[in-house]
Amino acid sequence: MRSALTAALATALLSLTGCAHDTKRADPPPTSPIAATSTTPTTPTTPTTTARTTTAPAGPKAPFMPAAARRQTTAGGKAFVKYYIGVLNYAGASLSTDLLDRLSTGDCEVCHVLRDFTDRMRRRGGMQVSGAWTGLRIQVLPRNDPSERNFVVHIHVHRGTEQRESTSTPQRIKAQTVYDVFALKWHAGSWRLADLYPTG
Numbered sequence: 001m002r003s004a005l006t007a008a009l010a011t012a013l014l015s016l017t018g019c020a021h022d023t024k025r026a027d028p029p030p031t032s033p034i035a036a037t038s039t040t041p042t043t044p045t046t047p048t049t050t051a052r053t054t055t056a057p058a059g060p061k062a063p064f065m066p067a068a069a070r071r072q073t074t075a076g077g078k079a080f081v082k083y084y085i086g087v088l089n090y091a092g093a094s095l096s097t098d099l100l101d102r103l104s105t106g107d108c109e110v111c112h113v114l115r116d117f118t119d120r121m122r123r124r125g126g127m128q129v130s131g132a133w134t135g136l137r138i139q140v141l142p143r144n145d146p147s148e149r150n151f152v153v154h155i156h157v158h159r160g161t162e163q164r165e166s167t168s169t170p171q172r173i174k175a176q177t178v179y180d181v182f183a184l185k186w187h188a189g190s191w192r193l194a195d196l197y198p199t200g
Contacts, residue, residue, distance in 0.1 A: 060093035072186050077149035078138045080191040081182045085155070089132045095122035105185055105192045121164055130160025131173035147186040152199060154179055 063086035068079035087099045097115040104111035134156045141150040159175040183195035 105194045125166030126164045149184045
């Protein structure tokens with residue numbers, strides 16, 4: 001894949017992936033009315049404080065690879081593709097690239113560009129809201145090598161927003177349907193992504 005196309009695809013991938021998360025601020029605590037002043041002397045009392053328990057909002061959770069995705073079969077390859085789409089969504093929501101590195105081959109150019117793009121977005125305080133991918137249909141392409149599988153995936157992209165830097169204007173992610181090819185290679189006992197590119 002040519003470098004320009006690879007960079008363009010990587011940019012589009014990050015712009016079109018991620019899970020929805022809540023960006024609302026917590027409501028301010030209610031303000032108690034001021035008590036009326038009394039002219040009758042009162043006995044000082046020790047103020048009572050009530051402990052408040054706050055729960056931090058849960059962040060996005062990394063998907064778990066199913067056992068089916070660990071098999072060197074066509075069905076196993078399909079299961080891996082579904083899992084990898086979940087990983088892309090997780091990377092878009094968390095801006096974490098650990099799983100992307102572990103699930104790609106060393107020579108996957110688009111994987112490297114996508115990782116660098118995501119890392120740069122995280123360092124600059126960017127964020128993404130929604131824009132997740134949903135795999136609708138997966139079709140296998142003929143291959144003679146049993147250690148390789150190529151799949152055409154029909155994907156629905158949900159609408160959302162993307163902000164590449166903390167100071168930049170959020171950009172809209174439009175809902176659409178796309179077709180991408182996931183090229184897999186069997187390496188060290190598991191499937192790895194070797195390439196990812198749009199059809200046509």
